[in-house]
Amino acid sequence: MAKGIGLKPLDDRVVVRSAEAEDTTAGGIVLPDNAKEKQQRGEIVAVGPGKLLDSGERAALSVTVGDEVLFGKYAGNEVKINGEELKIMRESDLLAKVEK
Amino acid sequence: MAKGIGLKPLDDRVVVRSAEAEDTTAGGIVLPDNAKEKQQRGEIVAVGPGKLLDSGERAALSVTVGDEVLFGKYAGNEVKINGEELKIMRESDLLAKVEK
């Protein structure tokens, strides 16, 4: 999981490659070339093991690598890995999955 | 569910098409053409699976696709999908259903 990106998020965090930075569109729905629209859309490139519950188990994430997602404008921490800007955010910062 | 809009909200989130953007009125009650009144009214176009409970089950939402709802002025994240402005908010940001 997340082999390509070289990051293993902690807890319920995910790594998102924002749509602004993409060369090719991952999802199948028609998307106008609109910068504003792309700011809050991206692809999941790595997922954490899930939030630790009181029971000692971890809650499974409801997104997986490859999912296209929407998130809030100010969601996440920006990090730069191998020259590429990525966002790391908690699953709770994700608003919706874009259905392909 | 939410097939038309191409979005699957996460957790207890819903996607709302605000009344400002509507061509035809979905509800049956008489509504003056009042921009201010429309800002906080909309139609549910997609719903999430519900909030994850400690028990591992999800709490069913009390609104469904097609419901007309009221929400606070600053509720929700604005997203643009296929050129259309939509709001994604948590069920707890919804104030009331408009009865048809």
Add this chain to the structure above:
Amino acid sequence: MAKGIGLKPLDDRVVVRSAEAEDTTAGGIVLPDNAKEKQQRGEIVAVGPGKLLDSGERAALSVTVGDEVLFGKYAGNEVKINGEELKIMRESDLLAKVEK
């Protein structure tokens, strides 16, 4: 419930018609015509199903349609329905019932 107003509040919310907007006084106690006094007084015109408890049941509200109530100056969301200004607030924003 709340048939006249056409709104069904969610959770523990209530819809209040503020005393400022009333033509006739609903309660029986003598009220001077005092705008300031009226700002925080109103009549319950619709009630929600109550707060969802961890047990899955809903906590019954302690106010009903027709109750006259006091609330804080900044309580609630203002909404306009059929040209009428109403307030939607949580039961916890209500301070007291006015006894008739």
Add this chain to the structure above:
Amino acid sequence: MAKGIGLKPLDDRVVVRSAEAEDTTAGGIVLPDNAKEKQQRGEIVAVGPGKLLDSGERAALSVTVGDEVLFGKYAGNEVKINGEELKIMRESDLLAKVEK
């Protein structure tokens, strides 16, 4: 309870008639005529049913109608009933009872 004032507070709230507004002193201890001192002192004129506990029962209040109490300078909501200024606050905003 609270028949004279015509208000029934909700939850763990109490209605307080502040000492500033009193003609006669309710408590028996000697009080200089000091406006500042009176701002945070008052008499309980109505009490709510108590806070709803998880068990479904209500926690009994530790003050009753007639008690003289101290409260913080900014505690409570000011309401005007029949021309009289009163404060409605939660029991947790009360600091101490004045022993008579």
Add this chain to the structure above:
Amino acid sequence: MAKGIGLKPLDDRVVVRSAEAEDTTAGGIVLPDNAKEKQQRGEIVAVGPGKLLDSGERAALSVTVGDEVLFGKYAGNEVKINGEELKIMRESDLLAKVEK
């Protein structure tokens, strides 16, 4: 308890007579006449019944009337009783007991 001061604090609150106002030093340790040092030191003159626990019991306070205590600079509500300035604060605002 707290007979002299005429106040009965609620919950886990205590009434503190600040060292600034004292004529004689209650504790036995040597104290330079230092106004700054006295601002955060005082004597407990009344204690509440303790915090109400979920079990319905009250947690015993760990200070009693007569204890000399330290507290934060901005801790507590100032009240004036019979012309004397006192502070009412929660036990959690107390930092330490001064050992005599």
Add this chain to the structure above:
Amino acid sequence: MAKGIGLKPLDDRVVVRSAEAEDTTAGGIVLPDNAKEKQQRGEIVAVGPGKLLDSGERAALSVTVGDEVLFGKYAGNEVKINGEELKIMRESDLLAKVEK
């Protein structure tokens, strides 16, 4: 415990003598004479009984008198006892123990 300092902290609080005020270095590691470095380092001179748990027991502190500790720049309340400046802070404000 804490006999020398004459203070008994409450709950999970500790009294820290900051390194800035020390004449001799308590720990064994080499420390440059660096004022900035000393601001967040100190020695525990008194400890409280530990945080009260829901069970009624107290959680043992993980530091004891004599430990050298690091803490945040703005952690703790400054108090002056017998002319000496000390800091009283909660155990949770301590960052690390300096190993001797």
Add this chain to the structure above:
Amino acid sequence: MAKGIGLKPLDDRVVVRSAEAEDTTAGGIVLPDNAKEKQQRGEIVAVGPGKLLDSGERAALSVTVGDEVLFGKYAGNEVKINGEELKIMRESDLLAKVEK
């Protein structure tokens, strides 16, 4: 554990040596010499015993000494030990592990 650095973090805290301060790169992935990229990357040099749970046990940390991690720009307390700048932060401030 953490013998070299001479610090034992408390609870779920870790000590991080930020990449800015490193002479040699610990991880195996190719890293451009980019100051901005290094600000949020570092190596774990000491770990605490883990967060104390209600059960009295401690939750094991999911990082260990030697792990390379990413963290938020403003995460952690800066401390200076033996002239070296280090960061102490909670495990929850760590965003991801960098896979070697």
